[in-house]
Amino acid sequence: MNSTAEAKHVLRCEDIEVSYGAFKAVTNVTYKFKPGLLYGLIGPNGAGKTTLMNALSGRARISKGRVFLNDQEITKQSPHARTWAGLGRSFQITQIFAEMTVFENLRLAAQAHRFRLQPFWRPVGKFKEIANDAEKVLSEIGLESFGHVNAGSLSHGDQRALEIGLALLSEPKVLLLDEPLAGVGHDVGEKAVELIRRVSQGRTVLLIEHNMDVVMEISDEIIVMLAGEILASGNAETIKQDPRVRTAYLGEDE
Amino acid sequence: MSTIVIGLSMGMLLFLLAAGLTLIFGMLRVINFAHGSLYMLGAYLSFQMVNLTGSFWVGLAVAPMIAAIVGALMERIALRPVYDRDHVYQLLLTFGFILVLDEAVRIIWGLEYKQMYPPELFSGAIEMFGSSVPSYRLFIIGFGAAISAALFFMLDRSRYGMIIRAASGDPEMARTLGINVSLVRTGVFSFGAGLAALGGAAAGPLFPIELGMGFNIIIDSFIVVIIGGLGNIRGAVMAALLIGMTRALGYSYAPSWVDFLTFILLIGTLILRPEGLFSRKGRTA
Amino acid sequence: MNSQRLMALLVAIIISAPLLLPDGQGIGLVNAILIWSIFVIGFDLVFGVAGMLSFGHAAFFGVGAYTLSLLTMRMGWEFIPSLGAAGVVGGALALVFSYFAIRVSGLFFALLTLALSQLIYIMAGTKLRMLTGGVDGIAGVPRPDLFGIDFYDDGNYYFFLLALFILALLISGLIRISPLGQALKAIKSNEVRAEQIGFNVQRLRRSVFTISGVFAGVSGGLLASLIFYVGPQMLHWTTSGDVVIMVLLGGMGTLFGPILGVAIFEFMREWLSTQTSHWYGILGLIFIICTIGMPKGIAGLITQLWDRIMPGGKS
């Protein structure tokens, strides 16, 4: 019923601000995300990228402004409610259930998505549907052969893939990926980029990434943040040409 | 007015009890349940010193030193192997310390109550605001203030304070800077144990010296430490005075509600400002 | 999972000791073990499974005991409904606590639950004395009157307690391997991630806290009936401390470990105290050594030994 609205913007920020005491980590951010696009979020360290992502996923309290997901306001909702509303994310520092197997990790995400109240009267193994969900994603992220391995003992790259898998199980319309390639070796990196491309089919992805080549290559649109504000946005070419971006980057880096 | 003086003395006594606890927590992230037992040990040791030398002051000086050695041993032998584990284990260990320390005191000093008197200098009472205030109470106020000033100076101004703060804030970094973090930990635990014993020695002339004395006091110290903000010495002073005043006023108007009031204050703090009433930092996620 | 079975066997031997020994010896001890086991089985759901260190469970335990005593003695209720009510009241109080306490986590949670339960302790000892009998408590708490069996005989009461114990064990075992239990483990393992994949962390914590409150309430009611007495001592923070010690000693997060912890704790209390009046100190030393040397408690030790004896028998 909200398909027309959905067609326009799947996620909308209206002038949001996140502040810690007097310090404004994110301010004046107004942005509309269209469905099905891959957004690259770039900016120097401390620009507020992760804070913005935290504000969107509910980990950081929004002190001003509003956020809408599919025209439904989620500003005050807790992270799990936003997940339910269709927002998934991965973290800069890998967040997985390290002492459980890869399959168990995924099954947890599956049950979190399937049940609002977690059943307690049957062993978890008897719920076939969640096992099926988990198996499906297991192969989607290319970890079929690691199902019974403890997640903590996976390679770093595989852990990041597992994290994406966990987010996928909530069938998100918007996927927030916080530096999924950080610390991943080059050869594995290509596999990961491939995975990101694949999961971005049919959903909106917001990707924080420092590797400019990758960002420029895979993003449909790029958002540049500086000092908590959005400095510029547009496609790769526009951004490369933008003088403000150039000064900001060159001034920061060298 | 005299109620306020008494409230101050109660507060300062509470501060002496709680200072070591909050210091240890601030540095080691350990809630030391055995703090009450160290306090009791301090009182007994000081009693013993008074018996041997006849001087209250010797007891006040020596008891904390011996307790500090005991504390250092506790830290070295038992706590050190479990720092990298969950905090629960450290807490359980301090539970074990309670039993062992209490037993040791029982074996050494027996079951009988012991008594101590204020030193000659502070044995009388002074007429103030129409009532006679025991001069030992005034001594407690002064002594507590002096100790808190010394602690501030040590933690804020001196090199030791910097080392301690560095080691507790970022142990890895401190290590690379050449600070012997494990020595600092032992030092802080030992110092905290000494402070507990100092509290015991100071409280000796006011309360019966008995085996159960550490048992109730630990809850009082927790209250002060929580209200002040865990690990926050400045907050502990304020909280101790707040509780002291609350109690003093409570005793003068509704004594049977005193414990109740204190707990309401505590629970209110934990619910509204879990980081402590006197914490300066804002609440961060 | 073979060490699991070994532990189950150990537990089975312990709880059937009165049947194995002549003269029904040790029946008083085993009855107490059964009751405390019901407590720790529930407590470990909170502590071992969900990873919340609560120092407030003495409150639910004690309130359950008072509920059963007051309903049977003052209101003339039957024993079984009163026991049910003890569980309900224990659970309800846990729910109330959780609304205050779950907002904070870690050590603050421990301290806040400690403070709340001490408040209940003070209330029971002083302000509610009309209800609770104050510091002296209430003596003469009854035992069940069912099927014409004399449950005042400890040998018969044993079977009643055994039935409840097995029921509690089954419920807890099922919860552990159910989606609920898995979700709780997930929260313990990584709270941020658990929340982000869509678990309502607060609600899950509240529910397990409440469930364990029911366990505590029932076991409190049973203890009151076992010793024919209820007093504020049951509400004191040291009771919560004892339970934490039992669970850690036995092995947190395992189904049978905490029960072994109870058995050892109660056995020490019974046996060591007849050997020496310094038993408390020895107990303290044992705790310290166990904590340093056996981080996973008895359960961990057994698993380790088992793996050594049966290499390759791993999972």
Add this chain to the structure above:
Amino acid sequence: MNIVKSTILGAACAALIGGAGAFPAYADEPEAFKIGAVLPFSGPYGIIGKGMKQGAQLAIEMRGGKVLGKPVEVTWEDSETKPQPAVQKATRLISSGAQMIFGAASSASTAALQGITEQRKIPLLVTISADDKITRANGYHYTFRTSNTLGMEIRMAMEYTKAAGLKKIYAVGADYAVTRDGLEAYSAAAKEAGIEIIGVDFAPLGNRDYSVIIDKIAKTDADGVVLIVTGSDGVTFLKQAGQAGLGKTKTLFGPVLQDEVLAAAVGPDAVGAASGVRYHYSVDNPANKAFVEAYRAKFNEWPDSFAGEAFDGMSWFLDIVDGTGSWDREKWVTAFEGSVRENSVEGRKEMRACDHQALQVGLWGVVEKGEAPYPDLRMKITNIFQPEALFPECAE
């Protein structure tokens, strides 16, 4: 994930083993007279347990260690001053053949023990717990108390108030049921006697600081302060009162305020404090002289009130048992009811049949400085009140 299976396995195992076991009947031909003693030996109440143990030991020794021709065997168990261990241990003692239970110290533990002893029909000898509820009319059939009740001690305090000519009283009590009831009774009696209660404060049990209350009292024109507190609370009050000089203007007294153990903890500030005394070694009668002499010879110290009361109760009970010449416990109960002990260490005692409470004189004393061989601070017995004034009709 075999937890459920393991559980079922374990349960089945237990059931199997259970089926094989049986309950052999207990052979009822005692080789010895077994006494189960449940006393606090660890924790802060340990001092009470120690005195009681020594007193009871001496009582058994002085009768040649035999009852009904069989040796007396006592098993000493630590109650930890907690009801649960007390009951647990009593249960075990009874199942291993104890003929009687001796203990406990705190009223709460004793009340808990009463449940089990009534159930098992085993006599319970109480020689220290003072809660009035322990012996009540038509109450516990198997419980006997040979020591004081708090009720009688509070009446003693009233008698003392009158005898000392105190007119204006400030009352301080520990905040719990028994003391509140006691203070109520005291106030009612005071009203009758024309004594004014000018203030009442209840402080939490285990109170740490009385200085504000002391300051409040100092500002009143009370001539006496009645303190219904026990143990360390009393010590704390007297120490702090001493520092504020409260005792100089007001008489400090209480039903169980002081004994020599507590006075030693207070120090010189205790001098002048008046209190009910449960037992005292200075009581002048042949039985007491013999006891004190034997006690000093054996333990090299003066018997405290815990030891004296325990000695007295134990000797009395064992005499009764011996007198019946029977192992039938019902006969002991019947024989104890209404029995009179003319030569107790505290003078004449009579075991009232209706509530199993020993009627006895009340001793009242004041702390004074002692000289060797006595302790530095000793109780001087100043008043002896007769049972008629201390025990109401058996009707409660």
